[in-house]
Every structure is written in C-alpha cells, then in structure tokens.
Amino acid sequence: xxxxxxxxxxxxxxxxxxxxxxxxxxxxxxxxxxxxxxxxxxxxxxxxxxxxxxxxxxxxxxxxxxxxxxxxxxxxxxxxxxxxxxxxxxxxxxxxxxxxxxxxxxxxxxxxxxxxxxxxxxxxxxxxxxxxxxxxxxxxxxxxxxxxxxxxxxxxxxxxxxxxxxxxxxxxxxxxxxxxxxxxxxxxxxxxxxxxxxxxxxxxxxxxxxxxxxxxxxxxxxxxxxxxxxxxxxxxxxxxxx
Amino acid sequence: xxxxxxxxxxxxxxxxxxxxxxxxxxxxxxxxxxxxxxxxxxxxxxxxxxxxxxxxxxxxxxxxxxxxxxxxxxxxxxxxxxxxxxxxxxxxxxxxxxxxxxxxxxxxxxxxxxxxxxxxxxxxxxxxxxxxxxxxxxxxxxxxxxxxxxxxxxxxxxxxxxxxxxxxxxxxxxxxxxxxxxxxxxxxxxxxxxxxxxxxxxxxxxxxxxxxxxxxxxxxxxxxxxxxxxxxxxxxxxxxxxxxxxxxxxxxxxxxxxxxxxxxxxxxxxxxxxxxxxxxxxxxxxxxxxxxxxxxxxxxxxxxxxxxxxxxxxxxxxxxxxxxxxxxxxxxxxxxxxxxxxxxxxxxxxxxxxxxxxxxxxxxxxxxxxxxxxxxxxxxxxxxxxxxxxxxxxxxxxxxx
Numbered sequence: 016x017x018x019x020x021x022x023x024x025x026x027x028x029x030x031x032x033x034x035x036x037x038x039x040x041x042x043x044x045x046x047x048x049x050x051x052x053x054x055x056x057x058x059x060x061x062x063x064x065x066x067x068x069x070x071x072x073x074x075x076x077x078x079x080x081x082x083x084x085x086x087x088x089x090x091x092x093x094x095x096x097x098x099x100x101x102x103x104x105x106x107x108x109x110x111x112x113x114x115x116x117x118x119x120x121x122x123x124x125x126x127x128x129x130x131x132x133x134x135x136x137x138x139x140x141x142x143x144x145x146x147x148x149x150x151x152x153x154x155x156x157x158x159x160x161x162x163x164x165x166x167x168x169x170x171x172x173x174x175x176x177x178x179x180x181x182x183x184x185x186x187x188x189x190x191x192x193x194x195x196x197x198x199x200x201x202x203x204x205x206x207x208x209x210x211x212x213x214x215x216x217x218x219x220x221x222x223x224x225x226x227x228x229x230x231x232x233x234x235x236x237x238x239x240x241x242x243x244x245x246x247x248x249x250x251x252x253x254x255x256x257x
Numbered sequence: 258x259x260x261x262x263x264x265x266x267x268x269x270x271x272x273x274x275x276x277x278x279x280x281x282x283x284x285x286x287x288x289x290x291x292x293x294x295x296x297x298x299x300x301x302x303x304x305x306x307x308x309x310x311x312x313x314x315x316x317x318x319x320x321x322x323x324x325x326x327x328x329x330x331x332x333x334x335x336x337x338x339x340x341x342x343x344x345x346x347x348x349x350x351x352x353x354x355x356x357x358x359x360x361x362x363x364x365x366x367x368x369x370x371x372x373x374x375x376x377x378x379x380x381x382x383x384x385x386x387x388x389x390x391x392x393x394x395x396x397x398x399x400x401x402x403x404x405x406x407x408x409x410x411x412x413x414x415x416x417x418x419x420x421x422x423x424x425x426x427x428x429x430x431x432x433x434x435x436x437x438x439x440x441x442x443x444x445x446x447x448x449x450x451x452x453x454x455x456x457x458x459x460x461x462x463x464x465x466x467x468x469x470x471x472x473x474x475x476x477x478x479x480x481x482x483x484x485x486x487x488x489x490x491x492x493x494x495x496x497x498x499x500x501x502x503x504x505x506x507x508x509x510x511x512x513x514x515x516x517x518x519x520x521x522x523x524x525x526x527x528x529x530x531x532x533x534x535x536x537x538x539x540x541x542x543x544x545x546x547x548x549x550x551x552x553x554x555x556x557x558x559x560x561x562x563x564x565x566x567x568x569x570x571x572x573x574x575x576x577x578x579x580x581x582x583x584x585x586x587x588x589x590x591x592x593x594x595x596x597x598x599x600x601x602x603x604x605x606x607x608x609x610x611x612x613x614x615x616x617x618x619x620x621x622x623x624x625x626x627x628x629x630x631x632x633x634x635x636x637x638x639x640x641x642x643x644x645x646x647x648x649x650x651x652x653x654x655x656x657x658x
Contacts, residue, residue, distance in 0.1 A: 077571075099576065100575050103575050104573065107573025107574075112571050118567070120565055120568065121565075122272055131568075131569070131572060135569075135572065135574050136573075
C-alpha cells in the first residue's frame with residue numbers, strides 16, 4: 016500500500032486550499048493553505064483541536080462546501096469550480112457519509128434508510144432491496160432490516176449509517192467523529208468494522224476524530240493546527256492496535 | 258423517482274395522520290361546498306324549467322290589458338271565441354290555439370266537497386296546455402258545440418273527491434249543476450309559481466260560459482307554436498293580428514299582452530344560475546383559505562424536517578428532487594382533501610336535493626374542476642415551502658437540532 020502513495024494518480028489532491036467565512040473585519044480564516052493528497056485505499060484519520068479547520072476540510076472533501084481559493088481534484092477532476100448540482104451528483108456517485116449523530120431518518124426502517132441513496136440513483140426496487148440487505152448483512156445487522164432507529168441501540172444505528180454509506184460502493188467514505196456518541200466498547204466495534212471495510216473492499220476512508228485510540232486504527236494521521244496541516248504521519252499496518 | 262416520491266409523501270401523511278387531516282380540512286370543506294352549491298343550484302334550475310315546461314311546450318299566453326296582475330285588464334275588452342278561430346285560421350306556425358275562461362267553483366261528490374277552478378275551453382286546450390289523459394276521454398266536438406255538462410278532472414280532484422278510485426262515468430255537482438266525469442288528466446305537479454296544476458276541471462267553454470260566468474268572454478288565449486317555429490316569431494304575428502282585430506291605431510299601445518313561457522323559464526333559470534354562481538364563488542373562498550392552511554403546515558414541516566433534508570442533500574439528492582418531494586407531498590395532501598370533498602359533496606347533494614325535492618344532477622364538470630383546483634392549490638401553496646426546503650444548505654441543515 017505504501018508504494019501507491021507516491022504515484023501521481025492520487026484519488027484526492029488538495030492544493031493551496033483556503034476558506035474564509037464572512038467578509039471585512041468579521042472575516043474568519045478557517046483554512047490557510049492546505050495541501051493534501053490521498054491515494055485510493057488509504058484509511059486516513061484527520062485530527063486536531065476544535066477550530067483547527069478539520070471539520071471545514073472534511074466539508075470541502077465531502078463536496079458539501081467549496082473552498083475560497085485553491086484547487087481540489089477528485090480522480091483528476093476539478094471540484095472547486097463545480098456548481099451545487101454537480102457536487103450533489105459527485106456525492107451521489109462517489110461518496111458515502113457517516114456522521115457523529117448517525118443522522119438516520121426517524122420512523123423509517125433500517126432497510127429503507129439504507130436504500131435511500133439507491134433511490135436517488137434510480138435503481139429498481141428489487142436491486143435496491145438486495146443491495147440494502149447485503150449492506151446490512153456486511154455491518155452485522157442481519158435480521159434487523161425492519162427495525163426503526165428508535166428500536167436500535169446507538170452502535171446499531173451507526174452500523175445502519177455505515178451500511179447506508181457503503182451501499183453505493185463509494186470511492187471514499189467520509190466519517191465525521193463516527194464514534195463520538197458511542198461508549199468505548201461500541202466505538203472499538205465500529206472501528207473494527209471500518210478497518211474491515213477498508214481492508215476487504217478497499218474503500219478509502221477519511222475519518223475525523225479527536226481520540227488517538229480511534230485514530231490508531233487508521234494507517235495515516237493528519238494533524239491540523241490553525242487551518243494548516245501540522246503533521247502527517249503514517250502507521251505501519253502491522254502496528255495497528257498495538 | 259416520481260412514484261417513489263409519491264409513496265414517500267403518502268408515508269409522510271400517514272405518519273402525521275391527525276395533522277394531515279386537519280391540514281386538508283379546509284380543502285375538504287371548500288371542495289365540498291363548491292360542488293354541493295353548484296349541484297343544488299343545477300337541480301333547482303332544472304326543477305324550475307321542468308315546471309315551466311309543464312305549462313305546455315312553446316306556449317304563449319295572451320291576456321287582455323297592458324300588464325299582468327290584478328287590475329291590469331281594467332278597461333281592456335275581453336277576447337271572444339272568434340279571436341281563437343281567427344288565430345287558428347290566419348297565423349302560421351301555430352300547432353294549437355285554445356280559449357280559456359276560468360271560474361272558481363265548489364265541487365261536491367257524496368259527502369265530500371272541494372274548492373277548485375273550472376276551466377272552459379276547446380278540444381285544442383289539451384294540446385296547447387300540454388295535458389295528457391290518464392284515463393277516459395276528452396269531450397267530443399258535439400259535446401263542445403252543445404255545451405254539455407261533461408268534465409275532465411285533474412289528479413287532485415280524483416284523489417280528494419273519489420279517494421283515488423275510478424271516477425269515470427260518475428257525476429259530481431259543480432256549483433249548481435251536475436257534471437259527468439269523462440276523463441282524468443295525468444298529474445303535472447306544482448307549477449313554477451307554487452300552485453297545484455292538478456287541481457283543475459276542464460269543460461267545454463260553452464258550458465262554463467252558460468252555466469258559470471254568464472257571459473261570452475274569453476279571459477286567456479293559449480297559443481302553442483308548432484315545433485321548429487320560434488315562439489317570438491309566432492308571438493309577433495299573433496300581436497299583429499290581434500292589434501288589427503281590436504282596432505288599435507299605429508300610435509296606440511297594445512291593450513293585451515302576450516306571455517312567452519319559454520321566456521319566463523329562461524328568466525327564472527338565469528336568476529337561479531346567478532345565485533348558484535354567487536354561492537359557488539363564496540364557497541371557493543374557503544378553498545383559498547384551505548390552500549393557505551396547507552402552505553402553513555408545509556412550512557412547519559420543512560422546519561421540522563430540516564435535518565432530514567440535510568441528510569437527503571448530503572447523500573446526493575438534487576435540488577429539484579427535494580423540491581419535487583415536498584411539492585408532491587403538498588399536492589397529494591390537497592388532492593386527498595379534494596377527493597374527500599367530492600365524496601362528501603356527493604352525499605350532501607343527494608341528501609339535500611331529496612330534502613328540497615329537486616332532482617339530483619351529477620355534474621362531472623364541476624366535480625373534475627373542483628378536484629383539479631384542489632390539486633392546483635397544492636402546487637401553488639406547496640411551491641414556496643418546497644423551494645425553501647430545496648435551497649437549504651446541507652451543512653447547516655445537518656447541524657439543525
């Protein structure tokens with residue numbers, strides 16, 4: 016995997032990204048020139064104190080936000096010039112999201128939650144159901160298809176959210192503090208699941224966390240301080256969990 | 258995608274059943290009221306035109322005097338039977354013309370007595386006034402010429418004096434003479450002016466003139482235009498002839514007037530139609546109010562479901578897909594209200610028209626129109642909330658508590 020890092024075909028390439036909120040004297044510079052490349056198949060933990068810009072960079076990476084300046088290439092395509100709908104289509108076809116607060120649709124069964132992204136892709140109902148069941152089975156929720164979020168534990172809800180994120184076979188999974196609302200036992204289970212998805216299916220994972228224990232599951236830790244990449248370190252695969 | 262969105266909207270409505278019902282109540286009432294008002298109005302219009310038609314088809318009523326009503330005929334000479342013969346002989350496009358002279362009488366059969374009106378006329382009266390027989394026969398020409406005491410009675414007299422039994426051949430005492438019943442008229446029901454048309458006795462005009470009125474006057478001429486002849490053309494010819502016969506100078510006003518029943522029917526129908534339109538318009542206002550109710554609920558719903566919208570946008574829903582979802586939700590809601598309104602209106606219209614004894618006329622146009630407008634209201638009043646949802650920023654929406 017390390018051999019891929021220096022190839023020019025980076026999956027994601029940020030160059031000189033800045034982000035300014037507001038204007039005039041009230042302006043706040045959240046990002047001050049971020050350069051970051053991510054290869055396909057990497058598992059990257061994004062860390063840093065609050066206000067360091069890690070959430071902003073994740074929003075830009077997730078195509079939910081646009082940078083003020085700089086360039087963002089996704090599979091060699093410039094994203095920073097895309098309009099709202101183009102970015103939505105990019106999210107639909109290449110990205111999966113896992114949030115700290117799970118963000119499942121309430122009063123909606125696990126199966127319906129998981130098949131939601133396929134619905135927007137216009138997949139026929141039989142394919143939707145099959146794919147959603149397979150995704151739920153992969154996250155270990157066989158037999159829980161008809162339960163609504165209220166009937167599931169926090170750990171199970173996050174598994175449903177992960178199933179929803181991977182059901183489309185995304186190129187990148189963006190996880191924003193996926194274990195932030197879970198106890199340590201559930202957190203380890205979720206991290207084990209993410210590691211497995213990364214290892215077995217080769218899904219590139221970008222994960223924001225402030226817990227070093229969770230960051231240790233990733234192969235690479237990117238530290239943000241004051242809107243810049245402060246440290247970019249790699250953990251050899253063998254050392255994970257050591 | 259549209260079908261899925263539709264199912265999604267139905268699910269959303271089912272989730273908030275009570276709220277959805279209250280939301281569409283305004284539309285239900287609006288659609289229901291509009292359809293009921295228009296249906297009842299149509300029934301009333303039909304009822305009136307039916308009643309006027311029962312006076313006789315294409316009927317002109319000619320009376321002495323310049324206007325209708327008490328005192329209207331003061332000073333104006335009455336018609337004579339000769340006028341009837343003149344019209345029959347000289348005016349083209351006339352199917353039947355009959356004199357009419359009436360007298361209130363009391364009628365006695367055994368122990369029963371009844372106040373009615375005796376009408377003296379000719380055999381043509383039955384054609385002109387649109388009467389058909391329910392039994393027996395009308396008087397013969399010989400009976401007419403001889404002024405025989407024979408009479409054809411209406412359904413009301415048959416009921417009141419003969420207890421609904423067979424009166425043919427029986428005698429009844431009319432004023433101070435005895436009269437043989439030779440025929441029974443088929444019932445016509447109430448007239449447009451509320452009087453009972455079946456409370457009538459028809460005799461040869463000579464009988465009435467000799468035995469009841471004691472003069473040779475004819476109070477009314479009934480002129481029935483033949484089919485295909487415009488009544489106003491016949492009316493003009495009758496007027497010209499009568500002016501001649503009554504020796505009215507070119508600068509003088511008519512001393513008689515010709516009433517066209519078709520005109521009366523049209524006037525009455527127009528009046529009811531205006532009332533129907535007015536009532537329908539008032540009801541339509543409640544449709545508008547219902548639409549505002551839907552907009553209000555949809556705005557609340559968008560605020561409530563901000564996070565859901567955020568999730569949808571984050572996983573790749575396009576702006577127009579979110580817009581469509583909320584728009585369809587609003588349209589499904591309002592159409593549902595429209596459907597319930599149509600069902601309610603059908604029930605209310607059937608019930609009320611039987612209560613008001615007017616015919617129930619199902620009007621597909623107004624049902625479709627009202628339903629269409631209810632769906633349109635969903636589009637119009639759902640658009641603003643839907644656009645607000647579609648334009649949310651996904652990051653803000655996801656953060657929304």
